[in-house]
Amino acid sequence: MEEDMRFEEDVGVVARALELRALREERASEARKLFSKFKETGQEPVRLAVALRGFFLEEGVEDSERGEYGRYLKQRIRPAVEHLIEQDDVEKIEKLEQMGWFHERELESFICRAREHNRPAVLMWLMHLKNEKYGFRDRDFTL
Secondary structure, three states: OHHHHHHHHHHHHHHHHHHHHHOOOOHHHHHHHHHHHHHHOOOHHHHHHHHHHHHHOOOOOOHHHHHHHHHHHHHOHHHHHHHHHHOOOHHHHHHHHHOOOOOHHHHHHHHHHHHHOOOHHHHHHHHHHHHHHOOOOOOOOOO
16 A cells, blocks of 8 residues: 555656646657657656656647557556546546546546545546446345
8 A cells, every 4th residue: 555655656746747847848849758758767657647648738749659658548547547636637537537448446446536535526526427327326234
């Protein structure tokens, strides 16, 4: 559990550094550097943060690069969405859900995560999604 927390903190640090660097660069230049970093790094927190940033960049990312980011994120959907929950980023979570990359089991864990980390906007969106897609099952407490 402590290792998961450290991983999540590392992803957050890298994500913030990427955002600060992006303020100083052109979009095309940022996209090239991000993809290069994504291909070169062996550090998973860095790779995840770069993939999330690159996947959601609107300009400068080629379709093949976005495809590689997407394949990576699909395989790492749980830590990716957990990071987005921490960032309180409902829009990006919604885009990943629309890709069909997570289902009921993952959704349940994301709901727990949003509740644990006090992210009410994300929690409400996730609960609404659960209601729409899977519904809530009545529990039977008969003896």
